[in-house]
Amino acid sequence: MFNIRYKQLNRHIGNAEKTFVIAEIGQNHQGDINLAKKLIKTALECGADCVKFQKSCLSEKFSKLALNRNYESPNSFGKTYGEHKAFLEFSQAQYRELQKYSDELGMFFTASAMDIKSLDFLANINVPFIKIGSGDANNLPLIERASQKDIPLVISTGMQDFATVKNIYRLVSRYHKKFALLHCISAYPTPYEDINLNVINLYKREFSDITIGYSGHELGIHITTAAVALGSKIIERHLTLDKTQKGSDHKCSLDPQEFHQLVNNIRTLESAMGQPIKIMQISELPCYQKLGKTLVYVKSLPKGHKLDFEELNVKVAEPKGIDGSKLSEVIGQMLVLDVEEDESVLSKHLLKIK
Numbered sequence: 001m002f003n004i005r006y007k008q009l010n011r012h013i014g015n016a017e018k019t020f021v022i023a024e025i026g027q028n029h030q031g032d033i034n035l036a037k038k039l040i041k042t043a044l045e046c047g048a049d050c051v052k053f054q055k056s057c058l059s060e061k062f063s064k065l066a067l068n069r070n071y072e073s074p075n076s077f078g079k080t081y082g083e084h085k086a087f088l089e090f091s092q093a094q095y096r097e098l099q100k101y102s103d104e105l106g107m108f109f110t111a112s113a114m115d116i117k118s119l120d121f122l123a124n125i126n127v128p129f130i131k132i133g134s135g136d137a138n139n140l141p142l143i144e145r146a147s148q149k150d151i152p153l154v155i156s157t158g159m160q161d162f163a164t165v166k167n168i169y170r171l172v173s174r175y176h177k178k179f180a181l182l183h184c185i186s187a188y189p190t191p192y193e194d195i196n197l198n199v200i201n202l203y204k205r206e207f208s209d210i211t212i213g214y215s216g217h218e219l220g221i222h223i224t225t226a227a228v229a230l231g232s233k234i235i236e237r238h239l240t241l242d243k244t245q246k247g248s249d250h251k252c253s254l255d256p257q258e259f260h261q262l263v264n265n266i267r268t269l270e271s272a273m274g275q276p277i278k279i280m281q282i283s284e285l286p287c288y289q290k291l292g293k294t295l296v297y298v299k300s301l302p303k304g305h306k307l308d309f310e311e312l313n314v315k316v317a318e319p320k321g322i323d324g325s326k327l328s329e330v331i332g333q334m335l336v337l338d339v340e341e342d343e344s345v346l347s348k349h350l351l352k353i354k
């Protein structure tokens, strides 16, 4: 229901469109721009439509005490949380370099804006849409400012309750409808019983005029594939080159093989979803010819006889006659010739009595 555009790239996002698949690189680059580029290239090879990073200006995103708190963890890249985050944060110049690299590959490039300064920077470099991560789903000033820019928004809703999600919807809707809400549970990895995939149905019902998607942090790809079957039109999953690397997100990220398989599964599922139209498919004809059932006469009957329910059976018969589903239409019709027991009922045997 909205378009994202960047230079020569143009994609429609919405219910009638193919699922838009975002490879979340996040901070899986370990602070290394070459690794980041390798991840972008891998995302392209895996069939992702877009790569995404996380942009912060640390003094804007965190309070001083939050930056100074100890971060003792096997996933820590610094003594304090501030040092850890600074290690993983790319500069604006590095963002421009990564954007240029994505441009050369013909790949959509964006990031989540984790504070107002980062939002303004991303808008400035013309990203095709702005991601608002779950950590900012309750940051209404940031969401309002993002809504005031003429850029589509993709907003995740992890860690929030439904009242907050409704507030986000109302707030952005005051400005435009070029936005999507993603169901998300911010647990790394997410226990399956906490996922509540049915929230996608709730969002589709309550927010029927916008696009709904899913940002998953569970292990594996099957639940995310199911999210597409439920109607998610944007999918976001973390991508890693090595799940054993240091960092909070690697374990619940997809490796290239899994990511590729996820995209293939989504594309197969899309072609399998089809339309809510129930007909016999051409591909079913061989089976129908071999095993489809036909009306047959239970016993020999004379010309002029009016057919009754007990005189008709449904069998795999030769030649193929009137389809078994037409039983009620055949009852009451008159035979125009003598017929044998077990013979297929053919339309040329029958005369409809008005």
Ligand SMILES: CC(=O)N[C@H](C=O)[C@@H](O)[C@H](O)[C@H](O)COP(=O)(O)O
Pocket: 026, 027, 054, 075, 133, 134, 135, 186, 188, 247, 248, 249
């Ligand atoms: C809520 C949110 O921002 N979540 C992000 C997106 O999923 C994550 O990538 C975090 O940045 C990451 O898990 C933080 O890890 P650490 O605290 O080790 O830097």
Ligand SMILES: C=C(OP(=O)(O)O)C(=O)O
Pocket: 053, 054, 112, 131, 132, 133, 134, 135, 156, 157, 158, 182, 184, 186, 215, 236
């Ligand atoms: C936190 C983020 O994503 P999500 O909430 O979808 O996991 C993000 O995009 O930065």
